[in-house]
Amino acid sequence: MVIYAGKDYQDVSRKAANIMSAQIIMKPDAVLGLATGSTPVGMYAQLAEWYRKGDLDFSKVTTVNLDEYKGLSGDNDQSYRYFMNRNLFDHVNIDKARTFVPDGLEEDSEKACAQYNEVIRETGGVDMQLLGIGGNGHIGFNEPGSAFEKETHCVDLTESTIRANARFFDSMDEVPKQAYTMGIKNIMAAKKILLIATGAGKAEALYNSLYGPITPNVPASILQLHPDLTVVADEEALGII
Ligand code: GLP
DSSP, X not given: OEEEEESSHHXXXXXXXHHHHXXXXXXXXXXXXXXXXXXXXXXXXXXXXXXXXXXOXXXXXXXXXXXXXXXXXXXXXXXXXXXXXXXXXXXXXXXXGGEEOOOTTOOOHHHHHHHHHHHHHHHTOOSEEEEOOOTTSOBXXXXXXXXXXXXXXXXXXXXXXXXXXXXXXXXXXXXXXXXXXXXXXXHHTSSEEEEEEOSGGGXXXXXXXXXXXXXXXXXXXXXXXXXXXXXXXXXTTTXXX
16 A cells, blocks of 8 residues: 655645556556545546646546446436536546446346446456545445445445535435445456545544454455555545554
């Protein structure tokens, strides 16, 4: 595991974007596993800026996103498909047909998850998986208690995640209660993992994940067993490390 400390959110975003762009430069047809949430927004903006300056080419890149709310269409401004379009895909020369997000509108959970596992397999495997971390140590939407051996599955979101995500919706009632998420097994299969965390609210989860016991109660703790994990975090998130 390598940990890079950033001064603040902007510094973390730039460092993480550097790592991701090195992956794209070394392998132009890289498969990137992408994440949503507020943490990667700055990193995506930095990548888009470097694209505008002519320093990055996404034309051969494939992406697979970690998760999507069940019940939201890609046009819904709270869906993760919409988020990805707005924060990255609309600003770079990526072929949208090669950007994958679980199908939130597929009501049959088994079908949606099996299809997504197939999509991931067909990419040939993720070269670099980006992860944020939930305040309770969740990754993707793998909440505490998730079995490490699961692939894509449908989850009931925990009360704390629904509350944390409510800030993006008009009211708590509008926050979907379920999501499709890559499982820990999919995440661990990535060749490289890039975990980013900022703010004091992530300090405890980050410490428990990187240095605590490996337990499904802290889903990100399994990352200790990944052979190529890079963490970029700011001073606040690294506070107790
Ligand atoms: C959501 C996403 C996760 C993300 C987490 C943290 O639950 N499914 O992928 O890591 O939120 O979000 P934020 O970066 O906004 O703190």
